[in-house]
Amino acid sequence: AGRVGRIALLTTNLLLAVLVAWLLTVDWMPLGLDRSSATNFIFVFMVIGGLLLAFRGFELIYGSVLRWCLAHKAMFLSIPIVLLVLAGSIWLGFDKVFGWIPKSLGDGIAETRLWKDATQKFPGLGREFRPALDEGSFLFMPTVSPHASIDEATEALRQLDAAIAAIPEVAQVVGKIGRVESSLDPAPISMVETVINYIPEYKSDEKGRVLRFRTDAEGDYLYDESGALIEDSKGKPFRQWRPQIQSPDDIWQEIDRVTRMPGVTGAPKLQPIETRRVMLRTGMRAPMGLKIKGPDLETIQNFGLEVERLMRSGEIPGLATATVNADRIVGKPYLEIIPDRDAASRYGLNISDVHEAIQGAIGGKMTGTTIEGRERYMVQVRYARERRDDIESLGRILVTSKEGAQVPLEQLADLRYVRGPQVIKAEDTFLTGHVTFGSDPGFAEVDVVEAVRNYLSDKEASGELHRPQGLRYDFAGNYEAALEFNRTLVFMLPICLGAIFMLLYLDSRSVINTGIIFSGVAVAWAGGFLMLWLYAQPGFLDFELFGHHVGHLFNVGPINISTAVWVGFLALFGIATDDG
Incomplete structure (x- = not known):
């Protein structure tokens, strides 16, 4: 009976493994859709079987390993201690964990080959707010010159849309300039928004x-x-997709290449949903940037342009210099009509007469109502466009005096163009301007922002960057969100660990036993960071199986610390203590 039971259990486990492998094959297809389902199933079954065999092998040697550990307690306990120190070096960096040694023994030790190699091998994990999701589309948001007319901006938009639509992998391109008829959309004419959908x-x-x-x-x-x-x-x-296009990043590189046009700035890689969330949270059109707050728009713009010039020098590692863009706030041409009181009085006119003539000729004036059945429409009268679309035509607007004389507006007022803001932004009662930027592939957002912050601080200290009186700047975007998450994590992590400890204590009613089981959290934490570090190493899973690179199948590559990683660690802590 016992043998029959073991055979039945083994058969059940084998059938479950086959079922799980088949379901995973249908959903994953790791070798690609161009390979048959049977080939993909064999690969998945080999992966699952390999893991089960490794676990079974560990079960077979567990007794011997346990006896050795009990006989060499001190040596065994040194293993988790080394793992914890190694995990700290992987997470924070070797310099931060062991930085106290040069301070105590002298800076000479930091110049040794061993120290430099360890610092290079363990620089610390990159940091970001959260990993990007694949939305299946891009949002291309460059800017054109702030003093460009509507016709010029529209022509630039047409050329951009045509260039992007010519890419074979692009399914649809929809672009707009300026804002919609809504007070909730403050976009200026120079701001381009193009939604790009690519084919699967x-x-x-x-x-x-x-x-x-x-x-x-x-x-x-x-x-x-x-x-x-x-x-x-x-x-x-x-x-x-074409053979050279292997991922959505390759499609974006094509978009970036064909949209390099005179008079149009570059733009960081954006996705519609992600960007809308950033814009609603920060008001910026990029995931990274700095907000400049100052006393007047001219000062804010000049400082932003100086920051843009320094950031484009290529001295900041990880910064995509082509995406650095400071707001051109002041530069929009405004038409000013300044009435001359003395000239108006000579023709028997007052200022209100001049204002009414200007309003009626340019803005229009309601003169009556037309009735069509049960429908009523207001009738608005104003000059035709060709008689009001340039400053010379406006000067010929006729103002009627009380005596019936027709006086040209140019004899009653001074008409001129002046530079003014294309959009006015304010936060916390301060006028605000933005400098947005993006990061190069493979660099974490938080690390790039901190590199920019340190670079600008050094330039201020050396006098190369002068900050005017009353002006300040702060970094915003995903960097600000990451800092807020870290502040929340400082409170939430102890609460979660405390809850796990209390649940274990309620089960065992022993502080010693609870502490022993709870120590698995630290070991699991160290193992998690060790795996993150291995994923970033060049030789990890660097071999081929069935003609496919195994590292690519499992997305082996650098992983940054983010909200997703920390949530995964919280789940890992619970699992690590569940089988204690």
């Missing part, structure tokens, strides 16, 4: 399911009489 990598149906198409013996696709692909559930999927 493989041809799919309306529900996003990948379609398969019939092929011949050589693997070439077959077509019907109309030239369309023939659907076949046993065929292979049709890849719509």
